[in-house]
Amino acid sequence: MSNPAEEVLKDIVGMIKEDKLVLPTLPEVALKAREAAEDPNISALALSKVITNDAAITARIIKIANSPLMRTSKQVEDLHVAVNRMGITFTCNLITSLAMEQMFQATSDIIDGMMRDVWNRSTEVSGIAHVLCKHYTKLRPDQATLAGITHEIGVLPILIYAEEHPKLLESPKMLEKIIEKVHPYIGEMILKSWDFSEDLIAIPKNYLKFDRNPGATPDYVDLITVAVLQSYEGSDNKLGAVDHSTVGAFSRLGIDTSGEEETEDLSEEMEQAMALLNSEG
Numbered sequence: 001m002s003n004p005a006e007e008v009l010k011d012i013v014g015m016i017k018e019d020k021l022v023l024p025t026l027p028e029v030a031l032k033a034r035e036a037a038e039d040p041n042i043s044a045l046a047l048s049k050v051i052t053n054d055a056a057i058t059a060r061i062i063k064i065a066n067s068p069l070m071r072t073s074k075q076v077e078d079l080h081v082a083v084n085r086m087g088i089t090f091t092c093n094l095i096t097s098l099a100m101e102q103m104f105q106a107t108s109d110i111i112d113g114m115m116r117d118v119w120n121r122s123t124e125v126s127g128i129a130h131v132l133c134k135h136y137t138k139l140r141p142d143q144a145t146l147a148g149i150t151h152e153i154g155v156l157p158i159l160i161y162a163e164e165h166p167k168l169l170e171s172p173k174m175l176e177k178i179i180e181k182v183h184p185y186i187g188e189m190i191l192k193s194w195d196f197s198e199d200l201i202a203i204p205k206n207y208l209k210f211d212r213n214p215g216a217t218p219d220y221v222d223l224i225t226v227a228v229l230q231s232y233e234g235s236d237n238k239l240g241a242v243d244h245s246t247v248g249a250f251s252r253l254g255i256d257t258s259g260e261e262e263t264e265d266l267s268e269e270m271e272q273a274m275a276l277l278n279s280e281g
Contacts, residue, residue, distance in 0.1 A: 004174060005181035012161055012186060023190050024156050029054045030099040037092040044084040051095060052079055060098055061091065064276050069130075069269065093142035097126065097149045097277060103156065111163045118155050120278065121231065122148060127274030128227035131266050136253040137218050143200070145277070147220045148227060150196070151203050154187025155179055210247040222249035 015021035026034070032050045036042050052058055058079050065082035066075060076082045083091045104119035106112040126148025133144035158179050162168040168175050187204030199220045206212060207224040214221070226249050232239040244250050244257040251257075 005178045008158070008161065008168075008178050009182045009185060012157060012182070013189075015161070016157070016189070021157060021161060023193050024103050024153070026096065026194055027099040027102055029057055030096040033092045033095040033099075037088055042088060044088065045080050047088055047091060048080040048083050051083075051091075054099075057095060057098055060276070061086075061094065064094065067272060067276055069272055069276065090140075090142040093140075093146045097145050100149055100153075101278070106159065106163060108163055110169060111159050114159055115156065118152055118159075122150075122152055123277040124231045124274050125151060125224065125227045126277055127272075128230055128270050129223045130273045131270045132226060132253065132255075133223055135266060136255060137223065139218070139220060139223065143197075144220060144223050145273075147200055147203055147224050149277070150187070150191060150200060151207055151224050151228070152183060152187065153190050154183035154185065154204055157186050157190075158182055210242065210249070213248055214252075216252065218249070218252040222252050225249040226253055226255065 012021060016023060025031075029051065033047070036047050036050050051061065062076055062079060062082050064070065065085055070086065076085060086094070101119060104115040106115050126145050129144040129148040130141045133139050133141045162175060168178070184204040188201055191201045191204070203221050203224050206221045207228060210225065212221070225247065229239060229242055229244060229247065234240060244255075247257075
């Protein structure tokens with residue numbers, strides 16, 4: 001008997017190779033920001049000029065610069081000052097994360113709703129990862145934010161494919177299983193096509209491998225593993241039933257799985273991070 005997930009994966013990869021299904025591309029403002037960040041001599045003022053044409057992103061960058069997450073005492077009203085305060089790399093990763101929201105849209109109501117669900121889940125994981133990163137690791141919170149936003153990016157082409165193959169929509173459980181099996185492979189393809197760093201490319205295929213052992217030092221995969229499991233805590237999803245004490249990522253981050261008191265104290269900060277990433281927040 002054929003495996004539906006393998007068939008869909010084979011079909012999607014074939015369509016991508018034949019240019020019948022195009023991999024998602026980063027929004028223009030994100031491409032320009034990442035291109036600017038590659039210039040070692042780029043100034044905060046020059047980067048600001050790249051961003052300023054996008055009024056929505058500009059407003060949200062300033063809002064984030066003034067948020068409790070940035071722990072700034074003086075109000076920021078100017079984009080240049082905001083970029084200067086947050087730094088070039090941090091700002092560029094933030095722009096990429098914010099701009100990606102426009103990718104999670106479709107023409108049909110069913111698929112559009114599913115894409116919004118993926119986006120909302122991604123912002124939740126991203127917000128949790130950002131805060132965990134600051135409190136439990138020496139990794140970069142901006143990179144953790146981007147990791148959370150992109151960990152399920154491989155779902156997008158699958159949903160576009162499903163839109164053109166309505167039979168998949170007739171069985172939500174089957175589609176869910178296909179997405180679960182296929183999105184890590186497609187996600188890796190997308191992140192490679194965007195020239196993302198290896199530590200982010202590794203996430204889609206590895207964040208649900210609870211027994212992975214990369215060493216004593218936590219990495220971005222660990223952050224997303226923990227963030228995803230915490231996001232499902234208390235839900236009826238099967239990930240909500242995972243025993244955290246059996247997941248190595250928690251111990252590598254130094255999170256005590258017996259009590260959860262520490263992470264509970266961070267819940268307000270996590271909520272703030274999630275809201276800032278979502279335009280409806």
